[in-house]
Structures are given as C-alpha cells and as structure tokens.
C-alpha cells in the first residue's frame with residue numbers, strides 16, 4: 001500500500017497531479033510518499049528498520065556534483081567537439097545522470113517505465129524549473145513509457161546519444177546495497193534490458209552509452225569501442241556505424 005503525505009504550500013496544483021497519479025499505485029511493500037514544495041521522499045521499512053530516500057534537483061550535493069566538468073559521464077555522452085546535442089535516456093530512474101547532462105547543455109528526453117518514479121520525476125523537474133527558470137531543468141523532459149516499446153514504435157529516433165543505466169546486478173559479496181538503492185529495488189527492476197540494448201544499437205544515430213559496475217561483464221557480451229572508468233563504475237561507449 002502507498003500512503004501519501006502532501007505538505008505543499010506553493011506548488012499545490014503540481015502536487016495534486018502527482019497525488020492523483022500516485023493514488024492508484026500499489027507497490028509490493030508498504031511505502032509512504034512525502035511531497036513538499038522542494039522535494040519528494042519515499043519511506044519504507046527495510047530489514048525491520050525505517051528507511052527514507054529524499055530527492056530533488058536542487059539538493060546542494062547533486063548540484064555540486066553536476067558542476068564537475070571532468071566526470072566520465074560527460075565524456076562518454078559527448079564527443080570532443082561537443083556536437084552531440086540530444087540525449088535519449090532509456091532508463092531515467094531518479095534522473096540524476098540526465099540532470100548532469102542537461103546542466104552541461106544537452107537536451108535530454110528521459111523515459112521511465114515505473115509509474116510512481118516517472119510521476120515523481122516529472123514533479124521534481126517541474127518544481128525545479130519554476131524556481132530556476134533559466135536553468136538546466138528546461139532541457140529535461142520526462143516520458144512514462146517502456147523504452148523497448150518506445151523504440152519499436154519510433155525506430156528513427158531523434159537522438160545523438162542513447163543512454164542506458166540498468167539496475168546493477170546483485171553484488172557477489174554479502175554487502176547490501178545502499179538504502180536508496182534498496183528502496184528503488186523494492187519499486188522497480190530492469191525490463192527487456194538485453195532486447196532494449198540491441199534495439200538501441202540499431203537505432204542510435206551516433207553512440208550508445210551503458211553505465212556498468214566497474215567489473216561487471218558488458219551488456220549482451222558486446223565489446224565497447226571506448227570505456228571511461230571511475231572508482232566503482234564505468235561507461236561503455238558503442239559508436240555508430
């Protein structure tokens with residue numbers, strides 16, 4: 001069951017739309033969705049402990065991270081001449097990667113199959129855009145769809161770079177993922193990922209980028225053309241033919 005606590009004062013209309021969308025959603029575990037004028041929170045009980053995930057595109061930590069110019073995500077999703085203007089994010093999730101790309105000038109269309117996550121994402125992009133109208137939020141657009149169906153219906157997509165960040169496979173060690181990730185895992189999962197990747201390779205105009213854990217096997221066992229590494233993750237880049 002999903003409980004909803006709406007505490008908005010200014011963005012009442014947008015919040016009402018989110019409440020309306022969320023009202024019909026029944027996650028597998030009991031959860032509470034908190035909505036206020038600057039962020040959303042999702043809370044549940046994990047292993048007997050209360051856990052919450054709070055998200056907004058104006059959180060100082062995320063804004064600071066978005067400003068870092070040298071990160072591998074930016075190198076992977078653009079070329080040296082910076083001519084890849086349009087990104088299609090097929091696994092939007094909480095939209096953090098898309099936000100970083102949008103803050104560096106790319107137009108990002110974000111597709112998310114989970115209805116609760118897509119509705120929250122849309123709310124967060126809209127409230128952030130209202131508060132800072134000239135900023136990167138204007139370059140982010142959210143679509144609630146299954147990406148495989150989207151690509152099948154739109155084979156000639158208008159995107160220079162197609163981006164995929166599948167949910168990471170379970171870690172071999174007994175270490176549990178962070179609470180944020182556990183909450184995300186309670187809500188959603190990868191759908192059609194192998195087929196989606198194959199279709200993305202077929203449709204992409206210039207490149208497909210896949211985010212992976214540093215030592216995970218490549219998706220569909222296909223060798224990338226370029227790899228950009230960070231401490232715990234890497235970005236596999238597949239260049240268009």
Ligand SMILES: C[S@@+](CC[C@H](N)C(=O)[O-])C[C@H]1O[C@@H](n2cnc3c(N)ncnc32)[C@H](O)[C@@H]1O
Nearest residue numbers: 091093094095096097113146147165188190191
């Ligand atoms: C690891 S999260 C992405 C995190 C995101 N990159 C970020 O920065 O917040 C993966 C997301 O992909 C979504 N997803 C998985 N398969 C999908 C599909 N076939 N179509 C659309 N979304 C999908 C999941 O619902 C989940 O929200």
